Each structure stands twice: as structure tokens, then as C-alpha cells.
Amino acid sequence: MNLTEAKQQFVQSWGVLGSQWGINRTMAQVHALLLIAEKPMSTDDVMEGLNISRGNANMNIRELMDWGLVDKVIISGDRKEYFSADKDIWRVATRIMAQRKKRELDPMLKVLNQLTDLEGDKKDPDIKAFTEVIGGIRKFAGHAEKTLDTIIRAEENWFLNSFIKILK
Amino acid sequence: MNLTEAKQQFVQSWGVLGSQWGINRTMAQVHALLLIAEKPMSTDDVMEGLNISRGNANMNIRELMDWGLVDKVIISGDRKEYFSADKDIWRVATRIMAQRKKRELDPMLKVLNQLTDLEGDKKDPDIKAFTEVIGGIRKFAGHAEKTLDTIIRAEENWFLNSFIKILK
DNA sequence: CACGTTTTTCACAAAATCTTGAAATTTCAG
DNA sequence: CTGAAATTTCAAGATTTTGTGAAAAACGTG
Numbered sequence: 001m002n003l004t005e006a007k008q009q010f011v012q013s014w015g016v017l018g019s020q021w022g023i024n025r026t027m028a029q030v031h032a033l034l035l036i037a038e039k040p041m042s043t044d045d046v047m048e049g050l051n052i053s054r055g056n057a058n059m060n061i062r063e064l065m066d067w068g069l070v071d072k073v074i075i076s077g078d079r080k081e082y083f084s085a086d087k088d089i090w091r092v093a094t095r096i097m098a099q100r101k102k103r104e105l106d107p108m109l110k111v112l113n114q115l116t117d118l119e120g121d122k123k124d125p126d127i128k129a130f131t132e133v134i135g136g137i138r139k140f141a142g143h144a145e146k147t148l149d150t151i152i153r154a155e156e157n158w159f160l161n162s163f164i165k166i167l168k
Numbered sequence: 169m170n171l172t173e174a175k176q177q178f179v180q181s182w183g184v185l186g187s188q189w190g191i192n193r194t195m196a197q198v199h200a201l202l203l204i205a206e207k208p209m210s211t212d213d214v215m216e217g218l219n220i221s222r223g224n225a226n227m228n229i230r231e232l233m234d235w236g237l238v239d240k241v242i243i244s245g246d247r248k249e250y251f252s253a254d255k256d257i258w259r260v261a262t263r264i265m266a267q268r269k270k271r272e273l274d275p276m277l278k279v280l281n282q283l284t285d286l287e288g289d290k291k292d293p294d295i296k297a298f299t300e301v302i303g304g305i306r307k308f309a310g311h312a313e314k315t316l317d318t319i320i321r322a323e324e325n326w327f328l329n330s331f332i333k334i335l336k
Numbered sequence: 337c338a339c340g341t342t343t344t345t346c347a348c349a350a351a352a353t354c355t356t357g358a359a360a361t362t363t364c365a366g
Numbered sequence: 367c368t369g370a371a372a373t374t375t376c377a378a379g380a381t382t383t384t385g386t387g388a389a390a391a392a393c394g395t396g
Binding site: 001002003005006007009010013017019020021022035036038087088089090093100103104107108111114115118119120124126127129130133134136137139140 | 169170171173174175177178181185187188189190203204206255256257258261268271272275276279282283286287288292294295297298301302304305307308
């Protein structure tokens with residue numbers, strides 16, 4: 001396999017992976033493209049690289065910036081905007097965790113907390129059973145939240161940090 | 169909030185969460201419904217509970233069984249099949265991890281491995297840069313794989329098991 | 337500040353995904 | 367075995383998600 005084929009393969013696979021995780025396939029492909037780019041790319045480069053429209057390229061690049069996975073790069077003497085992806089996979093992973101935690105886990109915890117105190121006889125076996133299941137999920141989600149927070153702020157934690165170094 | 173409202177709220181939220189994770193919204197709702205059901209439900213119960221068609225209910229229940237999240241329950245004296253969801257959230261989580269690892273991480277690792285030895289001059293800076301990025305991702309994915317395997321087989325590992333007990 | 341360039345927006349189109357419902361198949365009690 | 371009940375399948379339709387491209391807005395150079 002040569003470099004060009006390998007790059008195509010990677011962009012393709014990264015896109016599939018993303019779509020399985022509820023991330024727009026094209027957004028994942030743009031990310032892949034920028035990850036393996038020699039140097040920052042312009043919107044036009046991305047359009048050409050993936051055969052997508054300007055609007056599509058623009059929206060996905062913008063969203064990648066929202067996620068903190070891609071940065072805008074100014075190239076002096078050029079009026080166009082260029083973009084490059086963070087190549088540190090650990091940082092990529094923590095950024096993604098942080099985003100998803102904020103968008104999904106936190107709202108879910110809010111709902112779960114609301115569901116734990118509901119009106120009615122606390123002795124009612126139906127209510128007890130429900131409260132128990134919700135309580136279990138809430139406990140789990142709460143620990144997940146704590147664990148994620150720790151990982152996300154890993155730099156501040158020597159124990160986990162040394163653990164992470166092994167992973168790196 | 170009363171029990172009925174709370175149940176609806178939970179089914180709704182669980183469905184949203186699932187769809188954000190690349191899981192069919194209805195499948196997640198069926199799962200939620202079974203999680204908080206007092207007793208095993210039939211296909212008809214699910215159809216009525218979520219206002220969905222028989223085919224839809226059937227397919228999603230079947231898929232939940234594939235994931236190992238729902239079991240078929242025989243009620244003697246009744247010809248219908250009944251279903252109930254595993255209420256142990258830790259087990260639910262490990263089952264999901266195991267499925268996703270198999271379906272997503274493992275294929276990705278296979279691709280990454282293929283991409284590391286490609287033809288061409290190993291000294292070519294383009295090739296070197298590419299190999300480096302892929303190598304980083306592969307290393308990360310490899311560690312993720314090991315970690316997940318450990319978690320999934322946690323029962324066999326006293327150290328992690330005691331760690332997990334804290335989480336439970 | 338005028339004007340060409342670049343970026344953003346957004347209504348509509350296309351594509352991907354999910355749902356339905358009825359027919360085909362399977363199951364099992366009698 | 368038989369036949370009614372239950373389950374499964376799947377083509378067609380509905381819905382949701384994603385992509386396009388041209389117009390509008392923003393930008394920044396001279």
C-alpha cells in the first residue's frame with residue numbers, strides 16, 4: 001500500500017468510526033484529513049480532498065473547532081484561513097470526553113436526579129422498584145462523572161497522571 | 169412528579185441518550201421500558217407502551233437480546249414470549265463496552281495495523297509524519313483495547329474488581 | 337471607504353435511516 | 367398432524383439527518 005492509498009483508507013475508516021459514535025461521518029473525515037495533513041489546510045483544500053461542498057466543509061470545520069480538535073492557523077501574506085488538527089491523541093480523547101460529558105452525561109444526571117424524588121407512597125412496591133433502578137443508574141453515572149472529571153483534569157493529578165503516562 | 173410521568177420521562181431521556189451514542193432511539197426506549205418494568209413484558213406490551221408497530225418492536229427486542237441486555241422469559245401457561253432487561257447497570261455497561269469493542273475498536277485496530285507498514289522510502293518526511301500519527305493512534309487504541317478487555321473480564325481480576333466495587 | 341475575496345448562512349435537495357403492516361413462517365396445544 | 371396464535375421478514379413509505387450551492391454577510395487591503 002502506498003501513502004496516498006493509506007491516507008484514503010484512514011480517512012474512510014475514521015469516518016466510519018465516527019458515524020458509529022453519533023458523529024457526523026463527514027466531520028470525522030475532515031478531522032482525519034487534517035490529522036494526517038502535512039501542513040494546515042484551507043477550506044478549499046478540504047473541499048477538494050473530500051469532494052464536498054463549501055457549506056459542508058465550513059460547517060464541519062467550525063464544529064471541529066467547537067470541539068477543540070482543530071485550530072485556525074494564520075498564514076501571513078495569505079488572506080485565507082487555514083486549519084490544523086491537534087496531533088496529540090491523548091488530548092484529542094480528553095477533549096472528546098469533555099464535550100460528550102457536558103452534552104450528554106450532565107443532562108442525564110440532571111434528569112435522573114429529578115426522577116428520584118417523586119410523589120406517592122414511598123412504600124409502594126412499584127415506586128420502590130422504580131426508585132431503585134433509577135438510583136442504580138444514577139450512582140453509576142455519578143461515578144462515571146467523577147472519573148471523567150479526573151481524567152479530563154489529569155494534569156493536576158499525579159497518581160492518575162503517572163497511570164496515564166503508561167497509556168500514552 | 170408521579171410515577172407514570174417519571175417513567176415516561178425516563179424512557180424519553182434514555183432514548184435521547186441512546187441516539188446520541190449511535191444507537192437507534194427506539195431500541196434505547198425499549199430498553200428503558202424493560203428496565204423499569206415491574207415484570208417481564210410481551211411484544212404487545214412494548215408495542216402499546218411505545219406506540220410502535222409489531223415489526224419495529226420485534227426487531228428492537230431481538231437486537232437488545234443480541235447485545236445481551238435483554239433476556240427472553242418463559243411464563244408457564246402462556247404461549248407468548250416475555251422479555252426482561254438486566255437491572256444490574258454495571259453488567260449493562262460492560263456488555264455494551266464488549267459489543268462496541270468488538271464491532272468498532274477491533275476493526276479499527278486492524279486497519280491501523282495495515283497502515284503502519286507501507287511501501288516507499290521510510291526516510292521520506294511525508295511517510296514518516298503519517299506513520300507517526302497513525303502510530304500514536306494505534307498505541308492509544310491498543311491500550312484502550314487492553315483496558316477494556318480487563319474491565320470486561322473484571323470478575324477474573326482481583327485488583328480491578330475491588331476497584332470496581334467502589335464504583336458499584 | 338470601496339471593492340474584490342473569503343466566510344457564513346439557509347432553503348431546498350439528496351441520502352441515509354427507521355417504521356410500518358401485511359404476508360410468510362414458525363410454534364405448539366390439542 | 368392441524369390450525370390458531372405468535373413471531374419474523376421485508377418492500378414500500380415516512381422521517382430524520384446530512385449536503386448543496388448560491389446569496390448574503392463579513393472581511394481586509396489598497
